[in-house]
Amino acid sequence: MKKLTLLLFLIIICQNSYSQKLLTSWSQQNIENYTREMYDEAQKLTTSELLLKNTKDNSWSSVFLTLNASINNYKEDTDYLKELAKQITNIEETKLKGTSRLIIWDRIISGDIIFEGKGLIIYNDLFKVGGRANQILQNLTNKNFGYVNINTTNEELENLKNKWLDFLTNKTIEEFKPTEYPNAKIPEISSLTAVEALVVSLQANATKDAITKNCLKNVYNLDEMPKEKGSSASYCNPDTYTFAYLRILFGYEEINETKDAKWWLNFWTTNQDKLVWNNDLGIYEVSE
Template sequence: MSWGQQTIEGLTEEKFNAAQKLSAEQLLSKNITDASWCEIFLTLNSSINNQSKNSEYLKALTGQITNKAITSIEGTSKLIIWERITSGEILFEGKGLVVENDLFSVAGRANQLLQNMTKKNFGYVTSSSTDDDLKIIQNKWVKFISNQPVDEYRPAEFKGSAIPEASSLKAIEALIISIQNNPKKDALTKKCLQKIYKLDEMPKEKGPALYCSPDTHSYAYLSMLLGDKKRDETKDALWWKKFWDENHGKLAWDNEKGFYIVAK
């Protein structure tokens, strides 16, 4: 799922350079108040570049792991957090950067910072993480920073998947939600058609303009994940919703086939 820094809304060279000059204390405060994907990225980038070897900064970040405060994040174009797509707080645009931590929470942002700076993973902070979950992750970071041995978290593997970053069940649920009717998605599609193809509506014949609609990507991903060699156009948004409602508890990943099957 392609992504680049140029897709981050509001990111400028001036903002980037200013963020590089922030102190550890300023970055810690900034992580608590960041309210856009641009600002989160700047905190992340500056921390990686300037604070990765600062043990006091790392220790202070562990203190934020149990902070469940939620921020409404703006400018989320091309940012993919599956649970926030399912909740409707992020519009899926067909491609982008998949982030497993919930960047809407202080805890999720702190965990992302620690993971990126240390290249270690002791579990993800999600929108459904409990106080106990956060405490467990926090304790592991404290031990690691204190040079104690800690077992790393092993994410689920989806052997044979063409799109492993979008192969979890939460990703499938989000993809199915994303293909349902949504005025914001319609507006995004129309803007793309007008800007790139000088069209006011989607042409009936198949062609590159189809990729202005995020649904083109979503249907392709769902087809791959459920074993369809190509999209079955009889499986529309309502079909997929009904399929999920009836079968999500029975879906099992087949490592040999490289897609989900419905367990009997």
């Protein structure tokens, strides 16, 4: 799988500024149901077959295969890129399976993805055909004219499609500039959407509990979380990462166990419209 690993590395390096980012750690080995045989078959697909596949992909592994095959084989195929651009207005949605360590903040908020504390952050909504098409175009061209997210309107999708089509006919199009967070300790988690997703992810969830138990058993051969503080096994629980991220975002240097999941949910509900970014300190503060 050396070719796969190298390709993923190149994608991340080229696109790290806007299309996708790593949070703590991720590799293609984290993708569920992703095999060499699947990879080889995807490389044989024609552009017509990939376009159809993009409309039907129903798992993170199948989405990644479409992206992978597009980059390997059709990066310079302008006709293919134009057809992808036309798919941006396709609002059909699929509940993706096998999303372990895939991070799409809106989908964590909606409950479609479980946040595991680390993984690959994608800014397009891969649950939508248009979001997948936009992701492929961004990876193929190193250009960003905006994202397709869970709330993107039909008018915005039409405008985004037209920007891609204009660009692909050699017109000069101004690129989208994502919001910056000066002095952020971890820029990848610094948007308000990410903050909300982190708070939501702290709430009780049976799937998250199962992830924790499986990690304890498979990595540490434990049936339950150790009671002693500071055990490395605590990182089997995604909440360990999440509490740390929230402390960083709000400048809380000390661990305060009273700031539990319920506290953070109440804090977010009460203050979400009053949060402002302090450019000097690189943290969120509640405005008066």
